[in-house]
Amino acid sequence: MKHARNALAALALALAGCSRSEIPSVTREEIFTFQIGRLEDEIAIYNLEGDRGVRRTNLSMRDGLFYIADGNGEKIVRYNSYGDPLFMIYNQETNPAPLSLRTLDAMPAEEIITRWAFTYPLQNPGKITVDSRKHIFAEDRLPEERHSVDRESGARLHSVILHFNENGEFLGYLGQRGVGGSPFPHIEGLYTSVNDELAVVCRLPTGWDIYWFDADGMSLYLVKIRDGDIPAAADTDITAVDAIMAAPDARSLYIKADYYRDTYDASTNTRSGNEPARSLIWVMQVESGRYEKSVAVPFYEFEAVENGRKTTAAMFYSLLGVIRGERIFLQFPEEKGYYLLIMEPESQRQYQGFIAVQPEELVFNAFNVSEEGILSAL
Numbered sequence: 001m002k003h004a005r006n007a008l009a010a011l012a013l014a015l016a017g018c019s020r021s022e023i024p025s026v027t028r029e030e031i032f033t034f035q036i037g038r039l040e041d042e043i044a045i046y047n048l049e050g051d052r053g054v055r056r057t058n059l060s061m062r063d064g065l066f067y068i069a070d071g072n073g074e075k076i077v078r079y080n081s082y083g084d085p086l087f088m089i090y091n092q093e094t095n096p097a098p099l100s101l102r103t104l105d106a107m108p109a110e111e112i113i114t115r116w117a118f119t120y121p122l123q124n125p126g127k128i129t130v131d132s133r134k135h136i137f138a139e140d141r142l143p144e145e146r147h148s149v150d151r152e153s154g155a156r157l158h159s160v161i162l163h164f165n166e167n168g169e170f171l172g173y174l175g176q177r178g179v180g181g182s183p184f185p186h187i188e189g190l191y192t193s194v195n196d197e198l199a200v201v202c203r204l205p206t207g208w209d210i211y212w213f214d215a216d217g218m219s220l221y222l223v224k225i226r227d228g229d230i231p232a233a234a235d236t237d238i239t240a241v242d243a244i245m246a247a248p249d250a251r252s253l254y255i256k257a258d259y260y261r262d263t264y265d266a267s268t269n270t271r272s273g274n275e276p277a278r279s280l281i282w283v284m285q286v287e288s289g290r291y292e293k294s295v296a297v298p299f300y301e302f303e304a305v306e307n308g309r310k311t312t313a314a315m316f317y318s319l320l321g322v323i324r325g326e327r328i329f330l331q332f333p334e335e336k337g338y339y340l341l342i343m344e345p346e347s348q349r350q351y352q353g354f355i356a357v358q359p360e361e362l363v364f365n366a367f368n369v370s371e372e373g374i375l376s377a378l
Helices: none
Strands: 005-012 027-036 057-062 065-070 075-079 085-090 116-119 128-130 136-141 159-164 170-175 187-192 198-204 207-213 219-226 238-246 252-264 271-285 290-297 300-306 309-315 318-323 327-334 337-344 349-356 367-369 375-377
Touching (some): 057 128, 057 367, 065 128, 128 187, 136 187, 187 238, 198 238, 238 318, 252 318, 290 337
Antiparallel strands (some): 005 027, 057 065, 065 075, 075 085, 128 136, 159 170, 187 198, 198 207, 238 252, 300 309, 337 349
């Protein structure tokens, strides 16, 4: 499959407040491309073996460097902005030896090496984040025989967070209680925050658990949010949590809740379904578990045809990221790309933009928003 490729693009967000008919196109710059495969300058996007479940490729960008966790390739690679692999952490049982990187057991104290690789038995790397020290925190799935079930929540416990230093050397792993703890349930998000603290957002059958650690992996807080804990909104009947994300510059959680209203058949007065009613982002203070405020999110509105008549339909945006200064990124997928909405709650300003992506070029995507507000996409 050498002809197949994936492009890493940077999207310049020079946006302005405007009406939907005037939404500007976001400047898209293709940074570099990958072939599909298992070498250090390739990504195994597809499951070539045919005997695995779905494995995602995730990315993080920090200070102009790109970190890609390749689930199918069982490797983590750091690239510069030209696409050159700088170092790789790889499973030597499932990957060929690197061609352009020197394989090391430990980083030499005096010898100068510019490109290197370390081996580690990665099973299924997933979510990834990088702190200001350039330390890497990456989710990894444990082998099936090491999975367990939490009796209280019914959640399957199967993942840990691997901690690597700025050179890619393994330092240890984190579980629920910190260094060496028991596995996490399903991980929805992984975020670095103030003082290089780490937030692990987990989804349970009954709600959400958010684990908060200091820079050394010591447990600081555990925030439990159950499905009935989200504040209700007036004149709504159903509450659904879209996403929970951690702020990069404060001990705060951003909880996006979408609210629905029941609809009724006019002729029989029986419930016929539901419709979007409103969308709010609740900001929670981690130390106290207290909701500080809420931010109203507008609908994504578009024209639709119903019974031969044009009407305006409304859908929810999805939370894409939270950056410094309490700015919020949201997106809505459309046939020819993605609509972006950036909100500044403090000033109450909103900015819109559109990322053009042709249907024939898109079979996979992964987004990352840096804490400065740089949007990267694979």
